[in-house]
Amino acid sequence: MKLTLRVWRQKNAGADGAMSTYEVDGISADMSFLEMLDTLNEELILTGDDPVAFDHDCREGICGACSLVINGDAHGPERTTACQLHMRSFEDGDTIDVEPWRASAFPVVKDLVVDRTALDRIIQAGGYVTVPTGAAPEAHATPVPKPDADFAFEHAECIGCGACVAACPNGSASLFTSAKVNHLNVLPQGAPERETRVLDMVGQMDAEGFGGCTLAGECATACPKGIPLTSITGMNKEWLRATRKASRR
């Protein structure tokens, strides 16, 4: 098929950007969206143009590097990552807009590449269990009820792509933060740091300049791993609980 692409081009963080239009031909329905961009880039290189920069790595939907807003949707029209989106989701002759994640906490590095280190710093603020190597008790010493283990897993599935931030009208990282808070706070292993974790992570989230949550729900719709919106409710509950406990100390 033949497509018209309108792609955000921006030389570097300091430069102004704009949408540029490209025509691509000979696109197969079996191509992934990124393979379609590869095709465009091969042509651009040969004509002496700068290929479009975009983050990608595993191309099987798990590393979380993909960060494309396609026709206004984070990761495009299907509920998956852009690398697992196939061109059969588009029609011959379509015009497709491709933009980077937009949030002030995610400055553009180049073209479609953004800096997501703010998410790493949220994890660094408390998204872990303090357990130095070698200090662990026998794995079966603490049984974990299956529903709790499943709940933890469901939230631990977050791939840290940042689609939630990109989709949120407020550029909020609440879904990302809450996924980790819920994952660790429900487990007995995470219990000793339960209060400090949520307070520190939410504090860091705010400090990074992410917006607040207005429960618009777009994050959960965009999330390729299906982290539910109730995850944020859970984080709020943990936060209130921690705030109450902290005030009693």
Add this chain to the structure above:
Amino acid sequence: MTPEADTTPEAGTTSGSAAYGTFAGYTTGEPLADTKAPKGPVNERWDTRRFEAGLVNPANRRKHTVIVVGTGLAGGSAGATLAEQGYHVVQFCYQDSPRRAHSIAAQGGINAAKNYRNDGDSVHRLFYDTVKGGDFRARESNVHRLAQISVEIIDQCVAQGVPFAREYGGLLDTRSFGGVQVSRTFYARGQTGQQLLLGAYQALSRQIAAGNIELHARTEMLDLIVVDGRARGIVARDLVTGRIDTYYADAVVLATGGYGNVFYLSTNAMNSNATAVWRAHRRGAYFANPCFTQIHPTCIPRTGEHQSKLTLMSESLRNDGRIWVPKAKGDDRPANEIPEDERDYYLERVYPSFGNLVPRDIASRAAKNVCDEGRGVGPGGQGVYLDFADAVRRMGRKAVEARYGNLFDMYRRITDEDPYTVPMRIYPAVHYTMGGLWVDYDLQTTVPGLFAIGEANFSDHGANRLGASALMQGLADGYFVLPSTINDYLARNPHRSGDDEVNDEHPAVQEVLADTEDRLRLLLAVDGDRTPDSFHRELGELMWEFCGMARTETGLRKALERIPQIREEFWRRIKVPGTGEEFNQSLEKANRIVDYLELAELMCLDALHREESCGGHFREESQTPDGEAARRDEEFSYAAAWEFTGTGDAPVLHKEDLVFEYVHPTQRSYA
């Protein structure tokens, strides 16, 4: 398959460039030995080694800098652990975040000899299975240590909050994996790698926050700095600004993964690369068993030229799916229109006792053979059917869905076909590389102060890796082995960062810097007419054809003739747009291909010299009368460690003889 026994050189031919005509061949050097593993009973060696190893006073540790390159399971766990011990860690990853390392894509699980099932498992059995699974090309001391440590890994990960699958009683669930007879594989749905990696990433994050780790994300190691025979740092490029910098340390740890991307199409991540290990090899680290690559039988076949990578489907599918192709060549009817008696369930036919559950290498080769015969299915005839019709009839759609639902969804998303009603199409793909930098029992390479861990080293899997063992090895190396053994090196080499002569003015550093800068400048200057990907694809196809699932002397010689030509053409026709002082993904790619073009040659040479079949390395000339892989222990029971002598020059082969005191070599049989 046509055995070319008549062209096989004399057994034991190892010497001289003359033997191999148009390419440089190789020479044989001094044998190599691992001097670090203690003698004595195999189950006491690790304790002994830890006791004998030197220690660094806790107060002095912060004065030592250790560079860790890579943040996957091995690198992430090593960085976190070294930082906890008090070392100053400087860590690198090319990704934007340490959480994206390709360990994240591992699906199946992680082995551990916990014996929670009371099904006869033990450290010794895991040790035995791993040595045997590796087709007797791994070191017993290392493998035994791996089996011992496996138990601690699970404890560590559970304590970190890794949400392993659990049973209703709240205890950990395990399953049997890859045809093993005990249930020792711990898993977190189909995302075990992700969950373990996030555990390591979280431990790493804690240390970054504590100021013990200086993390450089989007920074790629381009060369190793060796001063006075010791690894003292690296040269790395900031991928955002293009700035090339030097980083110094008392020891350098490479945790940069495998080199499967030499094949262009593999299940590796797009940016996984061999530059760090290859540059280290060029600076003196021996490269061991480069030809040992694992080809996974159940991947989704390619759909065309545009294919950029291949996606693995969990091997567990073979538990209930039946593999077949049409009996007739070129039968292009849709699968469901081919009647039962015109189908060839070839694995069940040839291996009646194991059927569809034969080991990975056998399943892969068999698929290649039927496709070579012209009976392959799907685009380009590069695929075989994996049919669940019987399973759906037997268990019902619900049960199939419960077991494989997420895999079926993934398959449907990629192929747009419904595996409940139409048989899946699968084809083998490069998945893992057992070869890597040669390391001793301490995981130190032949360059003092340079360590290699995880898939980057060659050690523990021999010629073939068992399913669910890669995660185990990465974490064993990173959490437990390296943090114990690196102390010994640092204790015995008490130079401290900052107080000696190594800086950018040192001639050795100047040379490395100039090398790196020249290479990048040259890549940008050629301004030819071919893209980096076009070379990568060409090299990959060549390697897949001649150094893939089945290898022959003729084919390998052809590849060895062709690779230098591609290399020459590369430097004449490569086109890299942009400059080196900016975010330039084409430059990154081209620079990685430079190293693939050299590594590929060594892989073929290694494959050519190893005239036996073993594990993932199948030489068509070396088969049993019934067409199975024939190992030749008398001649090849060694690890082949190659020394670099120059691009295109004959490397030197150093053999490390493998001694089997506990697990005695036997020939595999699955007939």
Add this chain to the structure above:
Amino acid sequence: MTRTMWDSSVGKKTVMAVSGLIMLGYLVVHMLGNLKIFFGPDDFNHYAHWLRTLGEPLLHHEWALWIVRVVLVAAVVAHAVCAYQLSRRDIRARPTKYVHRKPRASYATRTMRWGGIILGLFVVWHVLDLTTGTVHPGGFQSGHPYQNVIDTFSTWYGNVVYIVAMLALGLHVQHGFWSAAQTLGVGSRTRDRALKTIANVLAVVLTAGFVAVPVGVMTGVVS
């Protein structure tokens, strides 16, 4: 705890949730009281008078009313200040808009800010109109709320302003109530349906209840 609350975006949301629920509770009572207008001037005026004597003799005359007013003003101010500060944070967090725009969240969700502003302005007008009488059409008679209400809804703009504001209120309550539940951590997957239903019912009942009055005046049921 106050510090933590005020410094955090989640804390500010909590303040909004609590103040919103206070106002919501007031509105339910207010709406029920309004409906007394359908029972005629005596009942309605008596009810208005009773509000001033509420709590007597424990409380002094009108004290209860003033307590309610103080709490309400505090709630309105807290709600508005938090909304303002959070909105500024949200707008700063997303300075560049997408070229390809695609609204997807519900209308109620997307109109929370404008709806809030409309309601704020409405409250000012409403107080000036029917409490102080400053902008009341015709002669405002203190102590005769029945007639005052009829006066207001006898003008076209009185009806328009009121009905538009009440529609905005319905939308605001629909998202606001459910949202407050999530902020306070009482939402869950199993409760989600119930919460959404309650939010919808509240929104419809409040809007219908309030709008019934001007409709009653317009149709002559109330005169």
